[in-house]
Amino acid sequence: MLSSQEAEQARRFIFQKDRNRYVAAHGALRLILGWYAGEPPEKLSFDREANGKPFLQRPAGGNLRYNLSHSGEYVLVAVGGKRRVGVDVESVRTHIDCLKLSRRFFTPAENAWLEARAPENLAEGFFRLWVLKEAFLKALGAGLSVPLSGIDIVIHPDDSVELKHARDRLAGSRWQTVEMKPAAGYPAALVVERGAGTLKAWRLNGWEASEMVWTQTL
Numbered sequence: 001m002l003s004s005q006e007a008e009q010a011r012r013f014i015f016q017k018d019r020n021r022y023v024a025a026h027g028a029l030r031l032i033l034g035w036y037a038g039e040p041p042e043k044l045s046f047d048r049e050a051n052g053k054p055f056l057q058r059p060a061g062g063n064l065r066y067n068l069s070h071s072g073e074y075v076l077v078a079v080g081g082k083r084r085v086g087v088d089v090e091s092v093r094t095h096i097d098c099l100k101l102s103r104r105f106f107t108p109a110e111n112a113w114l115e116a117r118a119p120e121n122l123a124e125g126f127f128r129l130w131v132l133k134e135a136f137l138k139a140l141g142a143g144l145s146v147p148l149s150g151i152d153i154v155i156h157p158d159d160s161v162e163l164k165h166a167r168d169r170l171a172g173s174r175w176q177t178v179e180m181k182p183a184a185g186y187p188a189a190l191v192v193e194r195g196a197g198t199l200k201a202w203r204l205n206g207w208e209a210s211e212m213v214w215t216q217t218l
């Protein structure tokens with residue numbers, strides 16, 4: 001199913017497990033987008049926005065925005081119809097120095113929220129912020145052109161999440177977030193352009209079967 005460019009990209013990985021994951025991720029992506037577009041997966045073609053965000057080329061992708069993330073054994077794909085989407089999934093790694101990393105990557109407000117966590121909840125809080133921040137960056141498609149300090153993830157006392165963007169005062173009303181746990185130890189976040197609709201979460205079991213695991217009204 002993969003294009004010659006994707007096959008070439010897969011060949012560049014040094015480790016077999018990374019190559020396998022790339023092939024599985026991009027094969028699954030083609031299957032999923034092919035279902036929505038009503039096109040054979042191998043016929044789809046992709047391009048990149050100026051800051052690197054991949055998109056499905058027209059005509060198949062006329063109204064099909066998507067984003068992909070992988071971590072460990074998992075791949076998460078969001079399909080947003082007309083709406084821009086960003087997703088991030090991470091495996092929680094408890095051996096890392098969360099506070100050292102957060103002081104490097106996170107904003108003062110994010111650090112203040114994290115530092116108020118009990119030590120046993122630090123790693124969970126760190127990855128929660130991480131996936132939200134990354135999903136927002138990926139929804140914007142900004143790559144590394146937006147500094148990490150330019151966006152703020154505000155987690156309110158009632159646990160609701162607000163997105164702030166230094167260059168867009170209306171970001172909080174433009175975008176909404178959905179936090180997910182697709183598997184134990186794998187927090188994930190979706191950031192999608194705000195609007196009414198239903199979010200449906202599917203698990204792809206092998207190449208043939210898929211099951212809907214939950215739905216949520218947006």
Ligand SMILES: CC(C)(COP(=O)(O)OP(=O)(O)OC[C@H]1O[C@@H](n2cnc3c(N)ncnc32)[C@H](O)[C@@H]1OP(=O)(O)O)[C@@H](O)C(=O)NCCC(=O)NCCS
Binds near residue numbers: 139
């Ligand atoms: C490349 C980047 C988009 C995400 O990388 P990542 O978190 O390592 O990896 P993920 O698996 O979540 O996402 C990679 C996928 O995002 C997609 N992607 C690539 N560039 C993108 C962009 N500019 N915008 C949105 N999606 C992008 C691609 O589909 C890519 O998968 P592929 O290489 O198999 O095609 C980029 O945002 C980045 O390098 N971020 C690091 C920023 C950072 O330092 N964050 C730390 C704290 S938040």
